[in-house]
Amino acid sequence: MDNKQLAVYFIAGTPNCPKSIEQTLEEAIKGGITMFQFREKGKGALVGEAKKETALRLQLICREAGIPFIVNDDIELAIEIGADGVHIGQEDKAASIVRDKIKGGIVGVSVHTMEEFEEAIKDGADYVGTGPIYATVTKSDTRPVAGTSLIRRMKERYPEFPVVGIGGITLETAGAVMEAGADGVSIITAISMADDPAEAAAYLKKEMQ
Numbered sequence: 497m498d499n500k501q502l503a504v505y506f507i508a509g510t511p512n513c514p515k516s517i518e519q520t521l522e523e524a525i526k527g528g529i530t531m532f533q534f535r536e537k538g539k540g541a542l543v544g545e546a547k548k549e550t551a552l553r554l555q556l557i558c559r560e561a562g563i564p565f566i567v568n569d570d571i572e573l574a575i576e577i578g579a580d581g582v583h584i585g586q587e588d589k590a591a592s593i594v595r596d597k598i599k600g601g602i603v604g605v606s607v608h609t610m611e612e613f614e615e616a617i618k619d620g621a622d623y624v625g626t627g628p629i630y631a632t633v634t635k636s637d638t639r640p641v642a643g644t645s646l647i648r649r650m651k652e653r654y655p656e657f658p659v660v661g662i663g664g665i666t667l668e669t670a671g672a673v674m675e676a677g678a679d680g681v682s683i684i685t686a687i688s689m690a691d692d693p694a695e696a697a698a699y700l701k702k703e704m705q
């Protein structure tokens with residue numbers, strides 16, 4: 497994949513969006529996000545048909561904007577609707593199995609150590625997400641806050657392999673994540689809860705250049 501696609505990687509599900517998720521995504525796209533992950537998790541999250549219908553609407557918005565539409569965790573849904581890819585963590589299905597199922601699509605894997613990073617590369621991941629870089633209120637079952645040092649080490653060893661930071665990243669801290677060598681920032685709250693998601697995304701886009 498082109499590392500530039502990861503620059504401003506917006507992630508959201510309906511519980512993260514005070515406005516409708518469709519409107520939030522459209523505004524974020526106007527601001528210049530480069531990739532989107534549908535992560536339908538947490539209190540009040542949609543399931544079944546409602547989740548699928550929302551996924552299809554968001555997929556169409558991404559397709560029209562020319563940005564990849566990635567599904568979090570739900571490999572079956574990703575395959576069923578023909579998403580551009582999936583993102584899985586260490587507690588999800590093994591990356592090597594997902595790689596086989598997703599064929600030519602994008603496979604993203606969460607990693608927290610150099611060992612997990614090298615394993616993900618061997619398993620055929622297209623990019624990795626690592627964090628939480630900073631404290632986050634969005635996900636409770638995270639590893640300890642990591643800061644940017646692992647990103648620095650990963651990019652020293654594998655300069656070309658695409659890496660994004662995730663967790664508690666704000667407009668103020670995104671620059672430090674890039675400074676450490678990341679190809680992009682993965683963000684929920686700082687875009688989805690912004691008064692103006694387009695403005696937040698545009699600011700981040702500028703920071704990443």
Ligand SMILES: Cc1ncc(COP(=O)(O)OP(=O)(O)O)c(N)n1
Pocket residue numbers: 505507533535537568569583584585586587588604605606624625626635660662682
């Ligand atoms: C880009 C990106 N990086 C990391 C994650 C976290 O994935 P995971 O550890 O599986 O946790 P959940 O998001 O499934 O709660 C991610 N989603 N995206």
Ligand SMILES: Cc1ncsc1CCOP(=O)(O)O
Pocket residue numbers: 627628631632633634635638662663664665682683684685686
């Ligand atoms: C999904 C995920 N994985 C590690 S931290 C996190 C939450 C990121 O959300 P926010 O950008 O609101 O901190």
Ligand SMILES: [Mg+2]
Pocket residue numbers: 568569583584585588
């Ligand atoms: Mg997961």
